[in-house]
Structures are given as C-alpha cells and as structure tokens.
Amino acid sequence: MAVLSDEIIVSNNMQPVRRRTSPVFDQGFRWASYGSALIVLAVLAGIIGTMIYGGWPAFQEFGFGFVTSSIWNVGGEQFGAWVAIAGTLTSALIALVIGVPISIGIAIFLTQLCPSWLRRPVSTVIELLAAVPSIIYGMWGLFVFAPLFANYVQVPLTNIVEGMPILGTILYARVPSGVGMLTAGIILAIMIIPFIASITRDMLDQIPSILRESAYGIGCTTWEVVRHVLLPQAGVSIIGAVMLGLGRALGETMAVTFVIGNANRLSLSLFDPSSTIASRIANEFNEASGLHMSALLALGCILFVVTFIVLALARLLIARVKTP
Amino acid sequence: MDTVIDNHAPTAAPAPWGRVRRSRYLADRVLKIACTLFTLLGAFVLGWILLMLLYEGIGGLSPAVFTETTPGPGTQGGGIANAIVGSLVLTTLGIVVATPIGVLAGTYLAEYGKGSVLATVIRFVNDILLAAPSILIGLFVYILMVQPMGGYSGWAGGVALAIIAIPVIVRSTEDMLRLVPGSLREAGAALGAPMSKVIVKISWKAARAGMVTGVILATARIAGETAPLLFTALNNTFWFSPTLMGGVSNLPVTIYQFALAPYENWRELAWAGALIITMSILALSVVARLILRKDRVR
Numbered sequence: 221m222a223v224l225s226d227e228i229i230v231s232n233n234m235q236p237v238r239r240r241t242s243p244v245f246d247q248g249f250r251w252a253s254y255g256s257a258l259i260v261l262a263v264l265a266g267i268i269g270t271m272i273y274g275g276w277p278a279f280q281e282f283g284f285g286f287v288t289s290s291i292w293n294v295g296g297e298q299f300g301a302w303v304a305i306a307g308t309l310t311s312a313l314i315a316l317v318i319g320v321p322i323s324i325g326i327a328i329f330l331t332q333l334c335p336s337w338l339r340r341p342v343s344t345v346i347e348l349l350a351a352v353p354s355i356i357y358g359m360w361g362l363f364v365f366a367p368l369f370a371n372y373v374q375v376p377l378t379n380i381v382e383g384m385p386i387l388g389t390i391l392y393a394r395v396p397s398g399v400g401m402l403t404a405g406i407i408l409a410i411m412i413i414p415f416i417a418s419i420t421r422d423m424l425d426q427i428p429s430i431l432r433e434s435a436y437g438i439g440c441t442t443w444e445v446v447r448h449v450l451l452p453q454a455g456v457s458i459i460g461a462v463m464l465g466l467g468r469a470l471g472e473t474m475a476v477t478f479v480i481g482n483a484n485r486l487s488l489s490l491f492d493p494s495s496t497i498a499s500r501i502a503n504e505f506n507e508a509s510g511l512h513m514s515a516l517l518a519l520g521c522i523l524f525v526v527t528f529i530v531l532a533l534a535r536l537l538i539a540r541v542k543t544p
Numbered sequence: 545m546d547t548v549i550d551n552h553a554p555t556a557a558p559a560p561w562g563r564v565r566r567s568r569y570l571a572d573r574v575l576k577i578a579c580t581l582f583t584l585l586g587a588f589v590l591g592w593i594l595l596m597l598l599y600e601g602i603g604g605l606s607p608a609v610f611t612e613t614t615p616g617p618g619t620q621g622g623g624i625a626n627a628i629v630g631s632l633v634l635t636t637l638g639i640v641v642a643t644p645i646g647v648l649a650g651t652y653l654a655e656y657g658k659g660s661v662l663a664t665v666i667r668f669v670n671d672i673l674l675a676a677p678s679i680l681i682g683l684f685v686y687i688l689m690v691q692p693m694g695g696y697s698g699w700a701g702g703v704a705l706a707i708i709a710i711p712v713i714v715r716s717t718e719d720m721l722r723l724v725p726g727s728l729r730e731a732g733a734a735l736g737a738p739m740s741k742v743i744v745k746i747s748w749k750a751a752r753a754g755m756v757t758g759v760i761l762a763t764a765r766i767a768g769e770t771a772p773l774l775f776t777a778l779n780n781t782f783w784f785s786p787t788l789m790g791g792v793s794n795l796p797v798t799i800y801q802f803a804l805a806p807y808e809n810w811r812e813l814a815w816a817g818a819l820i821i822t823m824s825i826l827a828l829s830v831v832a833r834l835i836l837r838k839d840r841v842r
Contacts, residue, residue: 249740253656256648257666260714263707264669267680270687325582333579344833345587351829352593353768355796356822359803359814360593363600410589417586441572464675471677473771474800498679498771505683505775520683524676531672 267524275518277511286518292484294504299515301522303484307401307494308523311476312469314405314490315412319469320462322409323416328446330417331424343421350414358478361407366398366479369406374398374491393491397481402490404480408472412465419461419538423454460537467531471523473498497523594822601819604812614781614798620809624817626783630793631821633784634698634777635767638705643759646710650717650755655743667718674711681707682772690776698788701777708769709762716758720751753839757832764828768821770796795821 278299279286289300330343374396381387393400427450435445451458481493482503495503497519505516608623615622649666657663681704689700724747732742748755773779773794779801780791795817802814 243738246738246740249743250656253648253652256645257652257657257663259645260649260666260670260673260710263684263710264673266688267676267684270684271680274683274687322582322585325579326586328575329579329583333576334583342583342587344830345590346583348826348829349586349590351764351825352590352822353770353796353825355768355770355799356593356597356818359799359818360596363803364592364596413586441568443572443575444568446575467675471675471679473677473679474796478804498677501679501683502771502774505686506778517683517687520680524680527675527677528672531675532668534675535668535671 271517271521271524275514275521277514278518279521281511281514286515287522290484290486292500294508294512297511299511299518301497301515301519303486304495304497304500304519305522306486307480308470308496308498308526310401310494311404311408311480311496312466314402315408315469316462316466317409318406319409319412319465320416323413323461323465324420324458326413326417327420327424328450330421332442332446332450343418346414346417348414349410350418354411354472354474355478357407357411357475361403361475361479362399365407366403368398369403370396370398378491389488390490392489394489396491399479399481399493400489400491401480401487401494404476404494404496405490407475407479408469411472411475412468415468416461416465419464420454420458423457423461423538424450427453457538460534463530463534463537467527467534470527470530471498473502477502597815597819597822600815601817604816605819609813609816613783614793614802614813615807615809616781617805617807622809622813624795624798624813626780626793627795627798627817628820630698630777630780630784631767631795633788634701634705634773634792634794635763637698637702638709638766639759639763641702641706642709642713642762645706646713646758646762647717647755649710650714651721651743651747653714653718654721655739655747670711670714673707674715677771678708678769679771679774682775685772686775693789695789696776696778696791698777698784698792701773701792701794702788704772704776705766705769708772709766712762712765713758716761717751717755720754720758721747723754724750753835757836760828760832760835764825764832767828768796768825770800773797774800 282289282299285300287301287305289298290302291298291300292303293299326346330339330346334342370393374393377391378393378396381391431449431453432445435449440448476496477499480495480499482495482499483493484495485492487494501516501520505513508516606623608621609625610623610628611625612621612623613626614624649670653663653667653670657666685700685704685707689703690696693700728746728750729742732746733739737745773796777794777797778791779797780793782793784790784792799814799817799821802810802817805811805814
C-alpha cells in the first residue's frame with residue numbers, strides 16, 4: 221500500500237500538471253459522433269429525395285404508363301421504362317441462377333471439404349474477386365469472354381436449336397456477337413459470387429460443430445450432412461445472402477454497360493442485346509436534358525426502390541454475425 | 545478433423561444394403577466434386593482476368609504512360625499521367641472526407657447508441673448504403689453539387705466517392721470496436737476518465753488495426769469506382785485545374801472511354817491503366833488483410 225502511494229507521489233512530481241479532459245471536449249465528441257451517424261441517414265434520405273424530385277416531371281407526364289411502356293424515343297420525348305426494367309430483372313435473375321449454386325458450392329468447399337492450410341488462401345482468392353473493379357469485368361467480358369462465347373457457344377447452339385419450338389426462340393442468336401443478355405448475366409454471376417459465398421461461409425461456420433459431428437457420428441455422408449443438417453440450419457441466412465447478391469446484381473453498372481449491347485428492344489432471345497436501368501443511365505445521362513434527364517432520374521428512382529426493398533429483406537434475413 | 549471424419553463409412557463398411565449405399569456414395573461424390581470444381585472455377589476466373597491484364601497491359605507500359613497526358617483523338621503516343629494523378633487526388637479527397645465521418649459514426653453505433661432505436665435504424669440504413677448501386681450516388685451528387693455549382697468538378701467527384709466509402713468505414717469501425725472487451729472500458733471509467741477519453745485512448749487504441757484495415761479497404765473500393773464519377777468529376781484530357789473545378793481526369797473514366805475508342809494507342813493506354821489500377825487495388829486489399837492478421841496473431 222505504502223509503495224503504491226509513493227509511486228503516485230513520484231509520478232505526480234514528475235508531471236505536476238494533471239491533464240484534464242474538458243467537459244466541452246467530452247460533449248463535443250459525443251455530438252460529433254452523433255452528427256456523423258445522422259449523416260448516414262441524411263445520405264439515404266438525400267438519395268431518395270433527389271430521385272423523386274428529379275424524376276417527378278417524367279412520372280407526372282407519363283403516369284403509370286412510364287413503367288409499362290416500352291417506347292424510349294429521345295427525339296420524340298416519349299419515354300417508357302419497361303425494356304430497362306425487364307432487362308434489369310432478367311439479367312439479375314440469370315446471375316442468380318448461375319451464381320447461387322456456385323457460391324453455395326464454394327462456401328461448402330471452404331467450410332467442409334477444404335484442408336485447413338488451404339482455407340485462408342482460397343478464401344482470399346474468392347474475396348479478391350470482389351475487389352476487382354467493375355470496369356475490369358466489363359473489359360474482360362467484352363474483349364475476352366464475348367468472342368469466345370460467340371464462337372464456341374452461340375454459333376453451335378444457334379445451329380442446333382434453329383427451327384425448334386421455344387428453344388429456337390430463347391437460344392437463337394440473330395447476330396452471334398457474344399454481347400447480350402446472357403453474357404451480362406454470366407458476368408454479373410461472377411461478380412456476385414464472392415458476396416454470397418463469403419456470407420454463406422460465415423453462416424455455415426456459425427453452426428455448432430456438435431450438430432455436424434453428431435450427423436457424421438450416425439454415419440451420414442458429407443452430402444447428407446450438408447443437405448439435412450447444414451443447409452436447413454443456415455437456411456434463412458442463405459436466402460438473405462442471395463438477396464444481397466440480387467441487390468448487387470440489380471444495380472451493377474459498368475460491367476453490364478460493356479456487355480449488354482445497349483439496345484432498347486424487348487426480345488425473347490437471351491442472346492439479343494438489351495439494356496438495364498443502370499446501363500441506360502450510364503450511357504445517356506451526360507447528354508440528357510429536360511424531360512429526358514427527368515426520365516433517367518425516374519429510372520433511377522425505380523431502381524432505388526427495388527434495390528432498397530431487396531437489400532432491406534436481405535438485411536432482415538441475415539442474422540448479423542454475432543461478436544463475442 | 546474434417547478429413548478424418550470425411551473418409552467415412554461408404555468405402556470401408558460392408559455393404560448389406562447394396563443399391564442404397566451406392567446412391568448415397570454417388571450423391572456424396574457428386575457434391576464433393578462439384579464444390580471443388582466451383583471453387584477452382586472462381587480461382588480460375590481471377591487468374592484469367594489477371595493474366596489478361598498482364599498480357600494486354602504490360603506491352604503498353606512505358607515511361608511515357610507516367611509522364612505524358614492523355615492524347616487527343618487521332619494523335620499518336622501520349623500517356624495517362626493526368627489520369628493517374630487525378631485518380632490519386634479524387635481518392636484521397638474521398639477518403640479524407642469519409643474517414644472522420646465514418647469513424648465517428650461507427651463509434652456512435654458501438655459506444656453511444658448500441659441497442660437504441662436510432663442506432664438500430666442507422667445500422668440498417670448503413671448496411672443498405674453499403675450495397676446501394678453506385679451509379680445512383682453519382683446521380684445524387686450531380687443534383688446536389690454539379691447542378692447548383694454550374695459544372696462538373698473534382699469536389700463533386702470526391703464527395704461521391706466519400707459517400708461510397710463512408711458505409712464501409714462505419715461498418716468496419718463498429719465491428720472492430722465491438723470486439724474490444726467491455727472490461728477495458730470499465731477499467732478506464734473506474735479511473736475517472738470521461739467517455740470521450742475512454743473511447744479515444746482505450747477503445748480506438750485497442751481496435752486500431754481493424755479500423756485502419758477498414759479505411760484501406762474503403763480506399764480500395766473507391767479507387768476503381770467508375771459509375772459515380774461519370775456525372776461528377778467526368779474526365780478531361782489535360783491536366784486539371786488546381787481548383788478542381790471543371791472535369792478532373794481520372795483513371796476509371798479514362799479507361800472506360802479509351803477502351804471503347806477506335807484508336808489503337810487509346811486502347812493500349814486503357815489496358816495499361818486497367819493493369820495499374822487493378823494491381824494497386826488488389827495490393828491494397830492484400831495489405832489490409834495482412835495488417836489485420838498480424839494484429840490477430842499478436
């Protein structure tokens with residue numbers, strides 16, 4: 221006890237002036253962090269506000285017909301969003317159909333099959349896929365993937381399905397250039413894989429290992445453990461991860477702009493060029509004015525509402541990773 | 545542990561069930577092979593993209609790339625020096641604006657707000673902004689800054705990038721602060737330190753590595769963003785004005801414009817730029833991971 225108080229005296233002698241935090245700083249710090257947190261809210265409100273404000277003239281001019289009309293005539297000032305909306309939904313859906321099984325497969329590989337020394341490097345490689353800029357995916361898609369896709373998939377497939385019912389429409393390439401809806405969907409699938417895979421991996425990791433080990437203990441195969449124990453346990457969270465991937469796919473811009481072909485045309489063929497909301501905004505906004513600009517902002521408004529709903533669902537479904 | 549359990553019954557056990565065992569074995573095999581192939585596919589695509597960038601970009605890398613400005617249509621040679629510097633300026637501006645706001649907001653969520661209704665709402669909104677389409681942020685800043693200021697500017701570009709970086713920093717700051725044990729804070733408070741001092745001297749210090757990682761990852765995220773710059777900083781083929789008013793040249797938009805151009809030297813520069821930007825971003829991402837891992841080991 222005595223020793224302790226000696227030390228305090230010594231240290232007091234060495235630093236005679238005790239630094240006090242002023243109450244003003246303490247309160248200021250609290251308000252600064254409070255204010256910064258409110259900025260996050262303000263940004264979201266600002267985005268919604270500007271989209272509605274900017275898109276209002278278009279909504280007023282065309283009413284509900286803006287959503288259902290597929291005419292997009294810049295010169296004639298006739299604007300309808302349907303082609304872009306359909307393109308956005310279709311490309312995102314293709315991305316999910318291709319990307320979700322692959323993502324879940326990667327997550328299962330990382331958590332169940334991978335030897336522990338390989339786990340970290342493989343995880344890093346998959347996560348780095350998310351770090352590659354969108355524009356690089358666009359260049360890869362347009363200059364490398366599209367020509368290969370045209371030569372080795374579109375041309376042979378078109379020859380096979382020509383004249384067949386249904387397939388002859390869906391998989392028929394009028395101009396086998398490699399760009400189009402399916403290419404955009406494939407590129408989007410690759411881009412959303414790291415997001416879905418890493419959340420699914422975290423969710424599978426959180427499942428108590430006793431469950432897994434019990435299942436193996438009664439003689440289940442890995443497939444049965446995955447199918448009957450892991451997936452049901454993680455179920456809702458995986459749907460949340462898929463929704464998050466969907467949100468990303470809906471709003472992805474640059475990569476899609478490179479490979480979708482940017483045509484305002486409704487087509488039943490997956491090989492035909494089309495547009496998405498984001499690609500249309502990226503292509504036309506800088507040259508737009510008046511009603512045209514307003515129509516693009518209205519498109520942005522629709523995109524925001526859709527992604528907001530999807531991401532909000534994702535957020536509600538993914539049980540946040542618990543911290544100890 | 546997995547591997548021990550994985551080499552399980554089907555091959556070793558006697559087979560009184562005949563066909564049943566066979567189908568189980570087959571389903572298991574298919575799952576394992578498919579999962580391994582999918583993972584290889586992911587790694588393969590990353591490798592393919594990197595090889596493409598090296599193959600197409602390395603030929604275009606010359607000293608001129610780093611010293612000369614972007615060439616006009618139809619002129620020979622040229623570099624992307626102005627775009628590289630412009631990108632550095634815009635990214636720095638974005639991160640300088642975003643870091644204090646993001647760190648303080650993350651601190652609010654982890655230290656002050658915690659489970660309150662406001663904090664829950666902000667956390668929710670932040671997670672949505674984290675994945676919100678970046679092109680919409682470009683539109684927002686266009687209406688907010690470019691229209692009122694009467695033209696494109698580097699400031700608008702910086703703000704657009706900051707808005708993308710803030711959610712990343714908020715999330716990582718909060719997650720890292722939550723990992724700091726409450727007993728450390730209580731110890732500080734017991735010594736009579738006010739809340740702000742406990743946060744700055746104890747929580748921030750303990751979570752430092754993770755917070756730095758968050759800022760680096762945010763930098764990596766915004767360095768390659770193209771869509772929000774299209775309507776804010778636009779682009780420029782000359783050195784930009786020191787006041788950052790008017791178009792500010794930057795790598796992503798330059799790559800976008802040059803890659804689709806009909807001039808051979810433009811395309812070469814686009815590939816060189818794509819190589820530079822991707823390698824920088826991947827390096828930043830790897831460094832961020834290493835910092836965090838080193839901290840965990842210690």
